[in-house]
Amino acid sequence: MRVAILETVKADGGFELEFDHVIIETLKEEGHEPILFLPMGTELGRDLHVPVCELEGGPIVSYDGAGRLKKIWLSLQRERRRVKWFDAMAEAVVRERADVVLLTTATYRYLRALKKSALHNSSVPVCFIFLGVNPQEMPKFLQAARSCQPYRNIHLCVTTLRDDFGVQRPDNVRLIPPPVLSLSDTMVKEEGDTLRIGFFGHYRKGEKKAAWFLRAAEEGTFTRSVHFILQAAPTTAQDQADVEALVEAYRANSKITVLTEKLIDTAWYEAISSVDVLFLPYTAERYLYNWSALYFTAIGFHKPVITTDVLNPEIMAAFDVGACVNMDNFEAFLHGVESFVNRFSERKEHYAEQLQEAAEKYSRANFIRNLLALRNH
Known part of the structure; x- marks a missing residue:
């Protein structure tokens, strides 16, 4: 099957590009012919x-560097261009003989542009992939989804671990589990004498998660050797100064490494592979509804996690892939980290079995098969 992937988000090494990469490689493995449209x-x-x-x-x-008023103007410009891209895609479907079109990181705003474009009458199935729908977005999403019900070849696919729609779900909306974010040639590193725990992401000023992570490395009572790796990639000039101070403060601590560079493509895979455990300390309510790319990277790489009961709790409810820690109180948090580290050796085989089961359930192949099953929905 010739599968057209339409990407309209500026993604310089971000999640969108990695998601496209995983989808493209899995399509190839499943015997399909992917084509990327930009x-x-x-x-x-x-x-x-x-x-x-x-x-x-x-x-x-x-939107990079834009203020509030400029963002309003840019959002209008973005929607007008989206209509033009969709018009061009409708022509490309015929010209390139595509069998199906995938839009990999859509929002309900895409559906407004769709209705103004020729793509809504596409001759082949068009699947919009949504990365979850939170309660604040739900009314607008449902309104947009229902308005697309007359278009027989428009399919809306919400990647999610839960059903927040119930009887409200329109018949053009399907729910499927997200995929693990790793490739078939994922590098595997055997655990050494030192347990390496990694926290990867962009640095944000005043982030208690990063501060607590480093304090745990300094103050924790561990029965084995540990090493904490923190990626603190700055996004602003002020963040840059903070990160430099962070590096200087922990330079002499042999238990801590602070990475300040962006990790893209092979460097990202190597960084994830180099640790034994991933720290996922996210507590924002949106993580109840939107799946975590880093969590599904951990599963794909078979890495146990230290996480919270807010971050995609359905995973830990089904598979014992690590520990949930308390992010409300540092002493409770530290106790949770100490307990996980000090019991890791006796539990690592159990974690490995559970991660294997989770990786099979959320496999990339299952994800692609579910997506393309929409074609006959």
Whole structure:
């Protein structure tokens, strides 16, 4: 099957690009022929080893550095261009003989543009992939989804671990589990004498999670050797100064490494592979509804986690892949980390079995098969 992937988000090494990469590689493994479609002039910064076609309609609109008023104008410009990209995609479907179109990180706003474009009458199935729908978005999502019900080839796929729709779910909406985010040639590192725990992400000023992570390395009472790796990639000039101070403060601590660079493509895979455990301390309510890319990376790489009971709790309810820690109180948090580390050797085989089961349930192949099953829905 010739599968067209349409990407309209500026993604320089971010999640969107990695999600596209995983989908493309899995399509190939499943015997399909993926083709990537991008607005004209888009630079990915990496080769996804797939044919790339450009679409008329103007370049991708970025919000980088924009203030509140400029963002309003840019959002209007982005929607107008989205209509043009969808129009161009409707023509490309015929020209490139595509069998199905995938839009990999959609929002309900995409459906507004869809209705104004020729793509809503596509001759082949078009699947919009949503990364979860939270309660605040639900009314707008349902309104947009229902307005697309007359379009027989438009399918809305919500990747989620839970059903928050119930009887309200329109018949053009399907729910499927997200995929693990790793490739078949994932590098595997055997656990050494030192347990390496990694916390990866962008640095944000005043982030207690990063501070507690480093304090745990300094203050924890561990019965084995440990090493804590913190990625603190700054996004602003002020963050840069904070990160430099962080590096200087912990330079002499042999238990801690602070990484300040972005990790893209092979460097990202190598960083995840180099640790034994991933620290996922997220507590925002949205993580009840939106699946965590890093959690599904951990499962894909068969890495146990130290996490919270807010982050995708359905995973830990089904599979014992690590420990949940208290992020409300540092002493309770520290106790949780100490307990996990000091019992790791006796539980690592159990974690390995549970991670294998989770990886099979959320496999990339299952995800692609579920997606393409929409074609006959």
